[in-house]
Amino acid sequence: MARLGAWKWAGKWSRLLPAVLLLLAVLIDLSTPRTVSAAALYAAAILSAAPLLSLRGTVLTGVFALLIDWMMFRYFGYRRSAIAMSELITVATVTVIASFLNRLLYHRKAQLESVRDIAAAVQRAVxxxxxxxxxxxxxxxxxxxxxxxxxxxxxxxxxxxxxxxxxxxxxxxxxxxxxxxxxxxxxxxxxxxxxxxxxxxxxxxxxxxxxxxxxxxxxxxxxxxxxxxxxxxxxxxxxxxxxxxxxxxxxxxxxxxxxxxxxxxxxxxxxxxxxxxxxxxxxxxxxxxxxxxxxxxxxxxxxxxxxxxxxxxxx
The missing domain is CATH 3.60.40.10 (PPM-type phosphatase domain)
Known part of the structure; x- marks a missing residue:
């Protein structure tokens, strides 16, 4: 029962996960040497937004991740480097993929809700x-x-x-x-x-x-x-x-x-x-x-x- 309560608590706050990952990525970028990048966390934040947020929220998460990543490269003097361009393109690509996954999950959720509505109607009838x-x-x-x-x-x-x-x-x-x-x-x-x-x-x-x-x-x-x-x-x-x-x-x-x-x-x-x-x-x-x-x-x-x-x- 305690485990069930823990999962309910986690589900209640799950929508904050993308923002938490972006904040963590910023902290890692600022507290580690210039050669260390938190690119994986930027991508994780965008992908986690796909099942948790709306399409608008997913796109905004990607935009914020792209802006923050660009600001980090500018802060460390890498804004025109090949590494910076490659990482920014990766973040943008992940945003497009996450947006597609968000729409896919949305339509599957709509289908599931339709099936549940039909099941509820069958239950009321039977x-x-x-x-x-x-x-x-x-x-x-x-x-x-x-x-x-x-x-x-x-x-x-x-x-x-x-x-x-x-x-x-x-x-x-x-x-x-x-x-x-x-x-x-x-x-x-x-x-x-x-x-x-x-x-x-x-x-x-x-x-x-x-x-x-x-x-x-x-x-x-x-x-x-x-x-x-x-x-x-x-x-x-x-x-x-x-x-x-x-x-x-x-x-x-x-x-x-x-x-x-x-x-x-x-x-x-x-x-x-x-x-x-x-x-x-x-x-x-x-x-x-x-x-x-x-x-x-x-x-x-x-x-x-x-x-x-x-x-x-x-x-």
Whole structure:
């Protein structure tokens, strides 16, 4: 976690790097013999500006480097020498190259942002945020992708206000990539439709099983089966009380299987104990923050979280 904080601090001040390198180059030129040149630092300052600054900032860095280098040659009496001309031409050439790299990085960043916007739109369409409240129940949900540049993966959650009661599901699709996203879309779509028409939970479960089997057959991946293949016994429903003030936390294994550098699993029970009265959103924020501290910011699996709180009517 300390290393992650150090990188964030470095990123915050990174835009000052070109100026720092130019200042360092001046100090080296002024404090060393005439035969020593800081040409490498002038070039480094210009090249570092390409990914950190705008095109204007990159060009200005090159212009300043060229002027400072020329002033140094003039100060030491080398302004008309072949060495001075060669070094100044090198600095000018590096400025042109850095400007080209700046534009190249800009367009690639624009493409990446476009892809991220599309991914965010897909996430909102496939995995919409649940309602904040349905009757006495309050909801909060979070989705954390394993990859920082991804917005959706193979985990899912759904909340439906059905005629037969509020119905919720959380799941983890086997596999990665677009195949997992497709399976998530199938599962969510089936649950939403079936929750409105199936009066029993066993019927709803059967509809989900049929959708998974059909998706497996159509995709051709016969090793991915529904949960029904794991149990040949009759389906049953367990009923437990959900008293006022209680909270139910639903999560996928990306939360509990997170490990630190020593391989120790994340302590979910210990973390929840100190945040049970904080409310559903605060509880999820605390869980994610504590897990991040536990793993040092590393995440190896997608993670879906859903908290349901039976709140008093006046809260």
């Amino acid at each position: 995995l919409p945020h649940p309602p904040d409240r349905i009757g006495p129940l309050r909801f909060a949900a979070r989705y954390e992708a394993a990859r920082a540049d991804a917005r959706i993966g193979g985990d899912l959650y759904v909340v439906v206000d059905a005629p037969f009661g509020v119905r919720c599901v959380i799941g983890d699709v086997r596999g990665k990539g677009m195949g997992a996203v497709r399976a998530v879309a199938v599962g969510i779509g089936t649950f939403r439709e079936a929750a409105l028409h199936e009066p029993t939970l066993t019927g709803l479960s059967e509809r989900l099983e049929q959708a998974v089997v059909l998706e497996t057959q159509q995709s051709g991946n016969l090793t991915e089966l529904g949960l029904g293949a794991l149990d040949a016994g009759p389906e049953c429903v367990d009923t437990v009380p959900f008293p006022e003030g209680a909270s139910l936390l639903l999560y996928t294994d990306g939360l509990t299987e997170a490990r630190d550098e020593t391989g120790t699993f994340f302590d979910l029970i210990g973390t929840c104990t100190g945040h049970l009265r904080a409310g559903p959103d605060a509880l999820l924020d605390a869980l994610i923050a504590d897990q991040c501290r536990h793993t040092g910011g590393r995440r190896t699996d997608d993670m879906a979280l859903l908290v349901i709180t039976h709140a008093p009517n006046n809260s």
